[in-house]
Amino acid sequence: MPVDFTGKWELENKRNMYIDFAIRKIAAHLTPIKTFVQDGDNFVIKTQSAFKSYELSFAVGVEKEEFTKGFDNRMLKVNYTYQGCTVRHIFKGWKHWIEDDKLYLELTCEDAVCQQVYKRKD
Numbered sequence: 001m002p003v004d005f006t007g008k009w010e011l012e013n014k015r016n017m018y019i020d021f022a023i024r025k026i027a028a029h030l031t032p033i034k035t036f037v038q039d040g041d042n043f044v045i046k047t048q049s050a051f052k053s054y055e056l057s058f059a060v061g062v063e064k065e066e067f068t069k070g071f072d073n074r075m076l077k078v079n080y081t082y083q084g085c086t087v088r089h090i091f092k093g094w095k096h097w098i099e100d101d102k103l104y105l106e107l108t109c110e111d112a113v114c115q116q117v118y119k120r121k122d
Contacts, residue, residue, distance in 0.1 A: 003085040005036040009103045009118035016114040
């Protein structure tokens, strides 16, 4: 049985999230909230902040096209898989997992690893 990610999660900490100066100034004052809705292998993840909000829906193990609106505006084929208690977003190396009642998001690109840590808001 997969881990239940359902609930609201508030950003607590971030590491190596390098962005340009103007966005970094705005982002420093934001506390995004992630809301997970999970029904078996089907997920909806809503990320909300005062600056930008977006919604992502997917089924684990089902390849789909995803538009990277607001990032670099590309259409990608992506897949999500379970790796133990981790949900892995294949196209960029995103991973979400729960450990010690914290939600972790880790992004890997070549040698760079960025991480966000969320605490449960419910």
